[in-house]
Amino acid sequence: MRKSLLRMTLRQLQVFQAVCESRSYSRAAEEISLTQPAVSLQIRQLEALIGQPLFDYIGKKLYLTEAADALLRASSDIFGRLESLDMQLSDLQGSLQGQLNLAVESSAKYFVPHLFAAFKRQYPEVSLQLVVVNHAQAVRRLSANRDDLLIMSQVPQDMSLEFLPFLDNPIIAVAPPEHPLAGQANLMLQDLCTAPLLVREPGSGTRKAIEDYCHQKRAHFQQTIELGSMESQREGVIAGLGIALLSRHAVRRELESGALRELPVKELPLMRSWCLVHPRGKYLSPVAQTFFAFIRAERAQISGLAARFGAVPG
Structure with missing residues (x-):
C-alpha cells in the first residue's frame, strides 16, 4: 500500500464525501460547518496524498474523476465499517443500536414506513435514514454502494446482487x-x-x-x-x-x-415484486443484517400490513 494513503484523515474523507454529495465546495462547506477555503484546502491535501485530481470543472459544473469514484467507494466502505463497529459495540452491551440507511423506489415509499415501524417495535433503538429515488437513481446508488439496503422492483440482471422478493x-x-x-x-x-x-x-x-x-x-x-x-x-x-x-x-x-x-x-x-437488494459480497452492518432477517422471517406481519394496502405477499 502507498504510505501516503495512511496519512489520510477521516475528516478529509468526510469533507470529500460532502463535496461529492453536493457537487459544490460552497454547499459542502455549509453542510459540514466549515469555510469554503477550508474545504478547498482539505481537498487539495487529499489530492496530494492520492497523487491525482479528484474533481474536474466543466463550465460551472463539478464532475468526479475516476480517482474520485474509487475513493468514494473506499470511503463509503470505511465509514460503513466504523458504523458497524459502533453497532457491534452496542450489541455487546445488550441492545441493537444504529441507523439503517435505506433507499426505496418511489412506489414503495407509502408502505415502507409501516414496515420499518414494525421492525422498530422489536428494535426501538434503531433509527432510519430513508431516501426515495426512481429506478435509474436506485441502480446508480447500487453501483456506488451508497446505502445499506435498497427496496426496488425490476432488479438489474447485469449486476451481481443479492435480493429477496417479499411483496x-x-x-x-x-x-x-x-x-x-x-x-x-x-x-x-x-x-x-x-x-x-x-x-x-x-x-x-x-x-x-x-x-x-x-x-x-x-x-x-x-x-x-x-x-x-x-x-x-x-x-x-x-x-x-x-x-x-x-x-x-x-x-x-x-x-x-x-x-x-x-x-x-x-x-x-x-x-411486480418489491425486493430487498444489496450488492453480492457487501458487508452488512448488524442493523442491516437484522432488518434483512426480519423481512425474511416475519412474513405473517408483512402479510398483515400488506392487507391494509391491498397488496399481496410475495
Whole structure:
C-alpha cells in the first residue's frame, strides 16, 4: 500500500464525501460547518496524498474523476465499517443500536414506513435514514454502494446482487369517478387508449414496466402527459387531466374515499415484486443484517400490513 494513503484523515474523507454529495465546495462547506477555503484546502491535501485530481470543472459544473469514484467507494466502505463497529459495540452491551440507511423506489415509499415501524417495535433503538429515488437513481446508488439496503422492483440482471422478493406491487388503472370509463365493465387495456395517459418521468421503473406491458398487449395511447412524480399523477387524475396506471398502494386512500375509481381492466393489475437488494459480497452492518432477517422471517406481519394496502405477499 502507498504510505501516503495512511496519512489520510477521516475528516478529509468526510469533507470529500460532502463535496461529492453536493457537487459544490460552497454547499459542502455549509453542510459540514466549515469555510469554503477550508474545504478547498482539505481537498487539495487529499489530492496530494492520492497523487491525482479528484474533481474536474466543466463550465460551472463539478464532475468526479475516476480517482474520485474509487475513493468514494473506499470511503463509503470505511465509514460503513466504523458504523458497524459502533453497532457491534452496542450489541455487546445488550441492545441493537444504529441507523439503517435505506433507499426505496418511489412506489414503495407509502408502505415502507409501516414496515420499518414494525421492525422498530422489536428494535426501538434503531433509527432510519430513508431516501426515495426512481429506478435509474436506485441502480446508480447500487453501483456506488451508497446505502445499506435498497427496496426496488425490476432488479438489474447485469449486476451481481443479492435480493429477496417479499411483496407484490399491484399496478392498476385509475380514473376520476365521473370519467366515462369509470361506469363501464370488463374493459381491456386497448379500451383505455383514447384517454390521455399520465406518466412518470424517464428513469421511473413503473413507467418502464407499464410501457413494456402496454407494448406487449398492443395498447398504444394516443396522448401522454408527463408528470414528475406519483403524487402529481394522482392529483392530475383527480383534476381530470386523464387516467393513470399507478401502484394500488399510492392511491389506497383515494380509492377508499371515492376520489378515484379503479377501472375493471381484464389485463390488470400488473404485478411486480418489491425486493430487498444489496450488492453480492457487501458487508452488512448488524442493523442491516437484522432488518434483512426480519423481512425474511416475519412474513405473517408483512402479510398483515400488506392487507391494509391491498397488496399481496410475495
